[in-house]
Amino acid sequence: MALFDLPIGELERYAPAVREPGDFDAFWDATLKQAGAGPVLRDVRPVETGLSLLDTWDVTFAGFGGDPVRGWFTRPRGVAAPLPAVVEYLGYGRGRGLPHERLTFAAAGYAHLLMDSRGQGDQYGSGGDTPDPGATALGGPGPAARGILSPYDYYYRRLITDAVRAVAAVRELPGVDPARVAALGNSQGGGLALAVAGLVPDLAALMISAPFLCHVQRAIDITDADPYGEIVRYLAVHRADEEAVRTTLSYVDGVTFARRATAPLHLGVGLRDTVCPPSTVFAAYNHYAALAPGGSPTADRTVCVYPFNHHEGGESLHTSRQLTWLQPRLG
Template sequence: MPAFDLPLPELERHRPEPDEPDDFDAFWRATLKEAGQPAPLVSVHPVDNGLRLTNTWDVTFRGFAGDPVRAWFSLPAGAREPLPVVVEYVGYGRGRGLPHERLTWVNAGYAHLLMDNRGQGDQYGNGGATPDPHATAPGGPGPAVRGLRSPHDYHYRRLITDAVRAVTAARALPGVDSARTVAVGNSQGGGLALAVAGLLPDLAAVLVTAPLLCGIRRALDLTDTGPYGEIATYLSVHRGIEETAYRTLSYVEGVSFARRAQAPAHFGTGLRDTVCPPSGAYAAFNRYGELSGGADPRREMYAYPFNGHEGGEGEQVARQLHWLASTLTG
């Protein structure tokens, strides 16, 4: 696929006006207050992961509406002191999979919480374990369109709330230095990490690659691939509700969350990404932290001109590892 979005010099200046409802902050304050039980953890059980150098626990915590959400929590075997904790969010259609699959962060010496996606996990990978009991509002079969007609019913209201609650749960686990909490994600997970950064002012860092839910209106004009294609297909059948859908989507717009974020941030994007167009990543990056009370959070962006949604793959992860280490110790 050739480059299809804006040229890089224009991307580096891309600062579209925010597509943001007047009650954006009130909406999320009310949503998180409703979900804000003081004791997030439901259960923590050790599991046999078949590994000698990593210990893993099966965690259940209370997410949106107090619903049980599953996660894997891992620590380096023999860790003797509280460690910074990386809370990781996975991609669209994926679940938490198996406990031995994602070892980068724990091998780098961090505590690691991998959150399951409610109502997802059936499209690729090794499955999930968290149902979504609220997925009955009008909408299509895919998560991106469940409850699309109302911001209160929309799937991403629930999933973003789960993502915030995952941080609260991670901070309550043993072996964690709660003052050094990091949100990490790619694609849908990147969108969730950005949302968490905008809703929690005290993260130590956020790492985002190819984020979904950024520049949503433009993405719907550019691509029919992936989750945006599901939304376009739904609107092609349910003609005339576009403004209703756009209003719902404005409450989960990643650029709005990015504007409110305060943590140091590391971004990455492929310039040939037709799943999450790079203009969305740049819109979030260029407006990152602008409502953070006068602070100018440290942030970096890496663009991969000949890569699509896979981005920089291992090279991007290497950049993240070095950047995070210097950020947490600097």
């Protein structure tokens, strides 16, 4: 795909006004208060993986509505001291898979929690293990359009709540320093991690690439690529629902979460990305920490731009840059 979005000079200054509901904070405060009413950890069981240098546990924690959410928790074997932790969120359509699939951050010396995505896992990888009991409202068949006529029914209200609860869960797991927790994700996972940074004020670091759900109103206007394409196809049939859909999307927009976030940020973006267009990503980056005390964005922001890459961004090179950036921030 050739360059299709704004040129880099404009992207670096692109900070559009986005549609923000007047009750945005009250909506999420009430949602998270309800989710946090009971204990977060449900079950923690050791798993034999055949990996002699790492220990892994199969974790179940209480997510949205108290629903059980699964995850893999992995940390270096034989390390007694509490470790900083990285909570990782998955891309669209992917489940947690098998416990040996994502070992980079545990191998780097961190405790690592990989959260399963409720109701996903059938498009890539090795599957998922977390159902979505709340998938009963009207909307499209895919998660991006599931329950999209109301912010209270929308799939991403449930998944974002799960993501916040994952941070609470990792802070109670063995061998974790609760003061040093970072959020990580690519694509859908990046959108979830960004939402967590806007909702969890004491997050220690944020590493995202090609985040989904940023500047959503523009995204559904300029790309037909999935997952946004699922929303476009829904509206192509349900033409009278556009206002309701746009209202729902305004409650999960990453730009609005970014304005409330303050954790040190490391971001990656490919300029040829039609899945999560670069202008939507830069909208979040340029608004990041806008509501911080004093009204000035945090100085600890880094963006890695990959001019010739699509949604894959910098791949392994970007992971290397994340590891280098994270070490002095988590120790």
